[in-house]
Amino acid sequence: MSEVKTLAKETAVYGLSSILGKFLNWCLVPLYTYKLATSADYGIVTNMYAWTAFCLVILTYGMETGLFRFVNDEKENPDNVYGTILTTVFCTSALFAAAVSLASGQIASWLGYAAHPEYVVMMAITVAIDAVAAIPFAHLRYRKKSMAFAMLKFAFVVLNILFNLFFLILCPYLMQTHPEWIDWFYRPDYGVGYVFLANLMATVLQTCCLLPMLGVRKFTYDAVLLRRVLRYSLPLLLLGVVGIINQTVDKMLMPFLFENQVVGQTQLGIYGACFKVAMVMMMFTQAFRYAYEPYVFAKNKDADSRQAYADTMKFFIITSLLIFLGMMAYLDILKYIIRQDYWEGLSIVPVILVSYIFQGIYFNLSMWYKLIDRTYFGALMSLVGCIIDVGLIVILVPRIGYMGAAVAALCAYFCIMLLSYFLGQRYMPVPYALKEILRYTVLAGVIFVVMHFARTPYSLLNYAINTVLVAIYLVYMIKHDLPLGSLPVVGKYFKK
Numbered sequence: 001m002s003e004v005k006t007l008a009k010e011t012a013v014y015g016l017s018s019i020l021g022k023f024l025n026w027c028l029v030p031l032y033t034y035k036l037a038t039s040a041d042y043g044i045v046t047n048m049y050a051w052t053a054f055c056l057v058i059l060t061y062g063m064e065t066g067l068f069r070f071v072n073d074e075k076e077n078p079d080n081v082y083g084t085i086l087t088t089v090f091c092t093s094a095l096f097a098a099a100v101s102l103a104s105g106q107i108a109s110w111l112g113y114a115a116h117p118e119y120v121v122m123m124a125i126t127v128a129i130d131a132v133a134a135i136p137f138a139h140l141r142y143r144k145k146s147m148a149f150a151m152l153k154f155a156f157v158v159l160n161i162l163f164n165l166f167f168l169i170l171c172p173y174l175m176q177t178h179p180e181w182i183d184w185f186y187r188p189d190y191g192v193g194y195v196f197l198a199n200l201m202a203t204v205l206q207t208c209c210l211l212p213m214l215g216v217r218k219f220t221y222d223a224v225l226l227r228r229v230l231r232y233s234l235p236l237l238l239l240g241v242v243g244i245i246n247q248t249v250d251k252m253l254m255p256f257l258f259e260n261q262v263v264g265q266t267q268l269g270i271y272g273a274c275f276k277v278a279m280v281m282m283m284f285t286q287a288f289r290y291a292y293e294p295y296v297f298a299k300n301k302d303a304d305s306r307q308a309y310a311d312t313m314k315f316f317i318i319t320s321l322l323i324f325l326g327m328m329a330y331l332d333i334l335k336y337i338i339r340q341d342y343w344e345g346l347s348i349v350p351v352i353l354v355s356y357i358f359q360g361i362y363f364n365l366s367m368w369y370k371l372i373d374r375t376y377f378g379a380l381m382s383l384v385g386c387i388i389d390v391g392l393i394v395i396l397v398p399r400i401g402y403m404g405a406a407v408a409a410l411c412a413y414f415c416i417m418l419l420s421y422f423l424g425q426r427y428m429p430v431p432y433a434l435k436e437i438l439r440y441t442v443l444a445g446v447i448f449v450v451m452h453f454a455r456t457p458y459s460l461l462n463y464a465i466n467t468v469l470v471a472i473y474l475v476y477m478i479k480h481d482l483p484l485g486s487l488p489v490v491g492k493y494f495k496k
Contacts, residue, residue, distance in 0.1 A: 020154065023283060029273060031168060032195065033338040038269070040262055040269055041269065042269035042272060043255065044192050046269060046271075046272030047255055050249075050251035054241075055124075055127045060240075063089055068142060070225070071142055081229075082215070089134070096128055097128035104117040107120045112261035119196055122193075122197060122199075123199075125200060126200045136210055159206065160199055163197075163199075242379065242382040242383050246382060246386050249386070250393055251268060257394065270345035273342040274342060278349050281353050284323055285363070306428075313361070313364050314481070317440065318482075320357045324353045324357065324444065325448065325473055327353060328349075328466075329469065347403065348406040352406055358410065361417050362417040362420055381416045382416070385413065436481070444473060451465070
């Protein structure tokens with residue numbers, strides 16, 4: 001029981017810190033969209049961070065999981081495993097940073113930022129440091145230092161926000177009031193560059209804070225051990241690459257799908273900003289994932305486990321649809337987190353929200369292959385989703401712009417969701433409440449359509465109508481599946 005409590009505590013710490021970090025990073029969206037000169041500038045930010053996420057997966061090449069696998073092997077010396085992996089990742093990351101820096105001019109030109117090769121240099125150094133730091137962070141998790149892990153991750157987010165505020169708000173103000181204080185280093189027209197510089201500075205400071213917690217007495221290198229680790233870890237690289245492509249390929253490819261790259265960057269900026277508006281749903285699915293995965297494995301030994309999975313699926317979908325309706329009901333308020341010239345892209349928000357729902361359902365469904373030890377199905381389904389996503393992006397984006405990328409993500413997650421459902425029902429049948437789920441889906445769909453067609457020129461009237469419509473969904477949910485008396489803490493006040 002004590003081990004379960006420890007696991008629950010660590011899951012809560014990791015989950016809450018991750019979700020809080022994502023929320024705080026999400027708060028940077030208004031800053032970028034209001035302070036960067038054009039939507040094309042935000043397109044550059046979106047594009048560079050997509051490439052950074054992709055490169056980070058390449059540079060860690062499954063070694064975090066490899067560390068967990070071999071450091072727990074009784075036949076291996078934990079310090080030897082950790083030292084070997086850390087040394088190896090440090091060397092490959094340093095080579096990457098050096099090579100990219102030397103070729104930064106060509107890379108920047110290829111990406112469409114020929115005048116700013118330093119963008120590429122800053123992001124290459126940042127991702128190299130992040131890749132190296134990933135191993136000590138994994139080691140902190142192995143040592144059950146969950147609070148240290150969470151605090152360091154949180155420190156990066158806070159530092160990144162503070163540096164962004166310094167460069168994008170304080171410095172412009174000082175240039176108007178006391179230019180002599182900062183004109184020796186600050187360039188008012190540098191804009192996007194300060195976003196990358198802020199990230200680099202926060203990463204360096206976070207890594208400095210991490211150094212005292214490295215937990216290694218000496219750096220070692222065991223070539224025989226390394227070959228075994230690589231045989232285990234490199235296949236995981238394929239899964240990681242496919243997974244990150246599914247998440248970032250739209251943002252990586254979009255600038256290349258237009259004859260004029262500035263047009264592509266502008267489209268990507270609008271897409272990226274409106275995509276962020278929909279991230280409330282992503283934060284919900286992330287929170288659900290942190291709670292659900294340990295629950296599934298703990299529940300698997302119980303006789304009623306499959307019914308519990310079915311109930312969880314139903315309530316996940318019910319809650320997701322409620323969030324969808326709530327966001328669409330008050331989108332006219334939420335849209336103010338981005339600047340007005342981005343609002344033309346708000347039409348993608350419902351599409352992105354639904355794709356996040358499909359993604360969450362897919363995750364919920366896909367626990368079956370983990371429980372029966374057939375994880376290769378996960379790789380195959382991810383690959384199918386990647387092919388569909390890339391294919392539709394290439395076909396649709398040149399024709400209908402950023403809406404094509406949103407539709408591509410929706411179709412990809414819908415297809416692999418269905419694939420996972422039918423394969424799961426074959427190998428591990430679960431009695432999902434499909435009729436009840438369908439009723440909620442139809443109800444939410446009807447309410448969404450009514451919201452659209454009942455729209456008036458008067459904002460307050462629209463909010464009133466939408467509030468009533470969301471209330472209808474809530475009343476139906478409470479009456480059929482969530483009686484108020486069953487709620488924790490406050491439920492006692494509603495019991496008869």
